[in-house]
Amino acid sequence: MKMSKFFAWLAIAVGVTYFFVPLLGTFEFSLRMRRGEYSLDAYGSVFSDIQFQQTFGFSILMALFTIAFGMLLVVPTAYWVRLRLPQMRPFVEFVTLMPLVIPAIVIVFGYLRLYNSSSYIPFTGSVLGTNILLVMSYITLSLPYMYRSVDTAMRTIDVRTLTEAAEILGAKWPTILFKCIFPNVMSGVLSGAFITFAIVIGEFTMAALLNRPAFGPYLQLVGANKAYEPSALAIIAFAITWLSMGLIQLVSRFGKLTQSRP
Amino acid sequence: MPFLALANIKKSFGQTQVVHDFNMSIEKGEFISFLGPSGCGKTTVLRMIAGFEPPSAGTIHIDGKDQTRLKPNQRNIGMVFQAYALFPNMTVFDNVAFGLKVAGQPKAEIEKRVKEMLKLIHLEHLADRYPYQMSGGQQQRVALARALAPKPQVLLLDEPLSALDAKIRVSLREEIRMIQRQLGITTVFVTHDQEEALSISDRIVVMNAGRADQIGSPSDIYNRPATRFVASFVGTLNIIEATVIDPANGSVMIGDQSVTLRESIADKSGGEKLSLALRPEAGSLAESAKGDTALTGKVVSANFLGSVVRTRINVGGNIISFDMFNSPDLVMPAPDEIVTLRFSAGDLLIIRD
Amino acid sequence: MSTASPLIDRRTIIDWLGIAPFMIFALMFLIVPTLYLVTGAFFTPDGKLTLQNIADLFTPTIMSAYWISIKVSLASSIGGALIGFALAWAIVLGGLPSWIRNGLLTFSGVASNFAGVPLAFAFIATLGRTGLVTVFLRDWFGFNLYSTGFNLLSFFGLTITYMFFQIPLMVLILTPALDGLKKEWREASEILGASTWQYWRMVGLPILWPSLLGTSLLLFANAFGAIATAYALTGASLNIVPILLYAQIRGDVLHNPNLGYALALGMIVITGLSNILYIWLRMRAERWQK
16 A cells, blocks of 8 residues: 555655756757847747738638638537437548548648649649648547537437427427527537647648648748747647647536536 | 353454444354444454454454454355455355365365255356356355355354345345355344344344444344434334423323333433424224324325335324335325324334333 | 328338438538548549559558558557546546536546647647647756657647647546446445455456546547647648648649549548448347347
8 A cells, every 4th residue: 555655655756857858958948049148029029920920810710720620510410310310320430530640741742642733623723722721630630529529418418319409399499409509519629629720830741742821831940940939839839739738627527417408 | 151142352453443342142153243333343343253354352262263464365254245355366266166176175076066056046057157247146145155055153244235126135135144044154244224133133233323222133133223323214213302291100192192101111200302203104094993003193194105104193292104015995195184093002112222 | 991091101211201300411521522532432533433542542651641540540549549548547436526427527528628729739738849738848847858858849749738638538428437336336246255456456447447448449539530730830831641631632742633532432431341340249238238
């Protein structure tokens, strides 16, 4: 008993050291821009960089499109599979998990060959088309997370009974989907949305290879050319991730509250 | 020297003391039940015998040897848990063999002993099944075989039946008792079900708030409850409040009716309050019924429960439940009807606590 | 009544139409692009069937890229699995105060998603040539980390960086699995005479095996396909498969587009194999589950 407690503390101590030293190091480094004293100059330099504002804005926009269209794809599909095509569940789940197995760089490589400007569907032939392709690639990347969180939320509310109740009351299916199902799986939708946001905001591979002015490639560019700003950016990125995860916890707690209400 | 002796056992978790000065001597081959409501400390005592919890004070001896500071794996005790606790990654055979394997017994002997155990519980044909493929009753029998396989000195049963269906519960408890008799193994059984404890035990310990209220044979416990708690927890005894009139001849008042007790109350004084117990199956409403004592009251309700009809009668503010056996020509008493319950004065027990 | 069977057909069609958008999406943006590369690996640029691209993978540069990638992925997933297991064990069974458990789980949720370029920055600021730890060791202990042959831009540096998201992922998946180990199993084995070690060997680890193994293989695939961290950390200086493929997509450094397809095919085969291995081992380990 005493021994196991000692080892438990030891494991935690090793873990805390491993996780906090890099964060501390990064933070310390980000304050070193002014010679001889700590300052927030690196942050000031980052925030005043016009390219930072543009790429960050672009990535937020892409993230919002990804969440909106991703959910429009995922929620009805998860609903339909639960309600009408339970025999297809293993297959659909398998497909949603594929992006965890096929590396992103392989997927985007396929896009570039399949949808280039001389193909039948020349997505990459125009800026708009490339942006659409980028959003689609982000939906693909976040598919495992979005599907899972929505499907879990649907399991807890028993969509079948809810749907039958709505049908008996005479509701049409768009009403059922948007008025009954969406609000009840909102906690799952929001969790999926925040994790998608965290993934998309700093994503590098897709944006770099599709040549879009996103935040990820910008980060890489800054890293190759500047000294202190990358650390400031790393701290900012960590804060964004922390915020997204914090919101997920908040949402899931809120979701539990509303569900336990009689 | 008793086989299993618990002396002055105390147990506290932080500030709260859950077991107060518990003493118990168990003879070899005895079947003892710890009976009480949840939180009475019965499981804690069992877990101290097993060695999962160290007692805050007191000693535990088995067969003359001090076990108080030994770890569970040094005690040679068998235990069956409420939730089966079979290892899900092992077949029935491997589960039963587990204790023998960790003791490093030779393969041939393990196989022989496991087969013997499976035969004992009539599950030889399921040796290759995994726990999830079996019913609760079957799993609990395997758990029993697993506990018995290493030939433990003492068998501990921690509410082993409470997760099962009513029918299985009855048949399995009979099977447990039969196997226990056959092997002559000293057994401690923890339960909150009085019927279970009454039907299976040599002796029962009724526990209340960390103390043993009464230790005795099932019929003692049922017929001669020592405290109000035992009376109310075991069976469905009626507790009747009475006032002493004359300690010398034993007369008391129940509401405005006078009754003479057979038991002596010479140590009481006039006007003192007294609690009496009356079993619901004592007495009769029939005019012709035998009995030297009668109480008259108003019927509150009468419920048909299958084999019996339970009537609740208000006698001077005391609600007395009364059971009579069902028969086709039984007339159920109507609410508000005035009835007279006749019984023997010997059925009225004095509760001293 | 006579219209019954066409009605059923219509309903079936509607049922299938319900997941048509998803199917079209999956085909267009996941399945067809992947298959395109896979088939492309077996053709010459002018459309003739060939195995030459596959054969060309077995040149020293490409082989060493695969080898380093596999080594980094293996090391970071095994290291992540071991340390992650130790941490999950500590918070579930180590008898620590509950705020440590909550804190670690929240942090793991964040850290498992903290990857890519910023993660590389963090490790450069820590273990780079002017990083906090490097400077600290030099100034206080007179110890020059880089004179020992350590280099953040190497196999070891990349492994230690990847573990930053590998460990938390393991913690997140293993904690519920460890919670699922019932206290009674531990007690039953104890009272039957088993030591702590015997309990873990015969009961605890066999029960955890599927999740432990599954997560390790997920971590492997995770590290194998990762590019952003490595690219930001090392530029193009470290020869791993994703970076080689990145360079190939960017500028056809292999001077054969179809060899690029073969390179991608190799990645899919390796992550695919690790998943098949996982499914096979899981089925073996789960004979006792429903």
